[in-house]
Amino acid sequence: MNLNFDWPGIVRTLLVQVLVLLALTGAVVWYLNWSSGLALEEFIRADKSSVSSSNHQSQVPAQTVKSKSACAPKA
Template identity: 45%
Template structure:
């Protein structure tokens, strides 16, 4: 049966592994956050460019329509 000294030594052996796992999780979280922010930036630019290319012809078409009657 192992003594309590062996158990404390075994627990101390795990600390470097635990620290490495925590560092890896933090780095992974930062990388995923950066990828998500880049995606949001890209999609926002794509949406703005699509909006700008559609332009005002659609707005002009709405302005040319006669107003609705009182039945609506």
């Protein structure tokens, strides 16, 4: 039985795998940081626009709730 392993090849393969894993991790962290920054900006813009529009009187009339007597009684 021949147990000669290609140790330099194994080390190179493991090194490439670790480098790919680090690159993917960095890409995921960068994307999460970038997307959360955009979401925060959108949230702040929406909050500012709702504050400025709440200073004006609403033109939509309030609707009244129907009374319970409008419903048909159950038998």
